[in-house]
Amino acid sequence: MGTQGSAGVSEVYAEEGELWLRVSPGHAVNERWLQERAPDLYAEWWAAPGAGARDRLALQIEQRLEELESTGSWRQAVDRSREQAGPSAVADRVARYEDAAERLGAITLDDPARAAAHRVHQVEGDEVRELVAATPAGEHRELLERRLDAADLVADRPFIEAVSGLTVEVDRLAAAALTDAGAQATTNLSPEVIRAEMAAEDPHAALRADVLSAVVAAGHDPAELRREIELHGVDLSRMAPALVPASDFYARHTPAIEARLDCGITAGGFRDLPSYVASWQWGRPATASLHDTEQALVEHVVGDVITSVDDDDGCRDVREAHRMWERAADRAAIREWSAALESGDLELGVEQLRGPEQQLELGLHVDVEHDVDAGHDAEQEVG
Numbered sequence: 001m002g003t004q005g006s007a008g009v010s011e012v013y014a015e016e017g018e019l020w021l022r023v024s025p026g027h028a029v030n031e032r033w034l035q036e037r038a039p040d041l042y043a044e045w046w047a048a049p050g051a052g053a054r055d056r057l058a059l060q061i062e063q064r065l066e067e068l069e070s071t072g073s074w075r076q077a078v079d080r081s082r083e084q085a086g087p088s089a090v091a092d093r094v095a096r097y098e099d100a101a102e103r104l105g106a107i108t109l110d111d112p113a114r115a116a117a118h119r120v121h122q123v124e125g126d127e128v129r130e131l132v133a134a135t136p137a138g139e140h141r142e143l144l145e146r147r148l149d150a151a152d153l154v155a156d157r158p159f160i161e162a163v164s165g166l167t168v169e170v171d172r173l174a175a176a177a178l179t180d181a182g183a184q185a186t187t188n189l190s191p192e193v194i195r196a197e198m199a200a201e202d203p204h205a206a207l208r209a210d211v212l213s214a215v216v217a218a219g220h221d222p223a224e225l226r227r228e229i230e231l232h233g234v235d236l237s238r239m240a241p242a243l244v245p246a247s248d249f250y251a252r253h254t255p256a257i258e259a260r261l262d263c264g265i266t267a268g269g270f271r272d273l274p275s276y277v278a279s280w281q282w283g284r285p286a287t288a289s290l291h292d293t294e295q296a297l298v299e300h301v302v303g304d305v306i307t308s309v310d311d312d313d314g315c316r317d318v319r320e321a322h323r324m325w326e327r328a329a330d331r332a333a334i335r336e337w338s339a340a341l342e343s344g345d346l347e348l349g350v351e352q353l354r355g356p357e358q359q360l361e362l363g364l365h366v367d368v369e370h371d372v373d374a375g376h377d378a379e380q381e382v383g
Helices: 031-037 039-047 051-071 074-085 089-105 113-133 139-155 157-164 168-176 180-187 191-201 203-217 222-232 246-252 254-268 273-278 290-307 314-343 356-362
Strands: 002-004 011-015 018-024 027-030 364-366
Touching (some): 018 051, 027 031, 031 039, 074 139, 074 168, 089 113, 089 139, 113 139, 113 314, 139 168, 139 314, 157 168, 157 314, 191 246, 191 314, 203 222, 203 290, 246 254, 246 290, 254 290, 273 290
Antiparallel strands (some): 002 011, 011 018, 018 027
């Protein structure tokens, strides 16, 4: 065993081709595991100016390990949920979806294989959700639905981490999604918060998702509204009441709306916005006031989104909008959950596990040559 680093409690040593960071007399953490699961502490460890600073940081690493042990992992929560669900064809299908989600979540965003794998996973998800929705209402179906929601979090792990800058929390909060606490946190999110998340991801896709989600929520099929819009224009209060007032919709999607208008002006060869608006067959502003102008611009953009729904598969456009909404809700919920976890305001409700399986998930190495600290009584080594 070669040792490098400090001569205090904390040290770095190599064993079987892996580096280990000793964080207490009886315990060491795999360097690779720490880098992947707690990059903030990993960076601080290597930036520490000396042995004393590393010794103090070792205490924080131990505390992080204990936190992870107390909440359990998503996989552990899934295994318990499978036992609760009991055997059935639908439950088996959900279990296969969870396994596929875990594999997809391990594919990085820059891997060329991810795009195709993601599309296949989305198609499978649509089919599985239809099967679950067809099962009798009750606790069994609610559990299956929560399992699907948690699996989607895991499948989107690289995307969520890239956007939100989170690592460990994705796994912990996927486990929380299987509990009532996780479900309650999601339902408490306001539409404004979710819309802001979507706009931060892709302003143009966010505008489209906002429109289509509002149309479907009002009980309309976007494809069935196309002919009506072409003949009579947009009645925003009836077709998409969630987008009223128009001034609020304009305010939250200003960059995307103005970009669409600029594109229309350029493509049509118009001199300016007034000449472009004057060319519309329907929906021109009733007056030159700012209110009427914004109303007309919003109605035109909303109508353009609805009439551009895919001819062959309008449901696909709606599903894409729904997925974007769900991803945004996931990211917003993650931040809220993370803040609540840090402040102690939220209990995950995941039963605390005992035994070696839990420490195996943490990549914990117990050195039997030293006294074992209280709370870590299993002997194992994980690479």
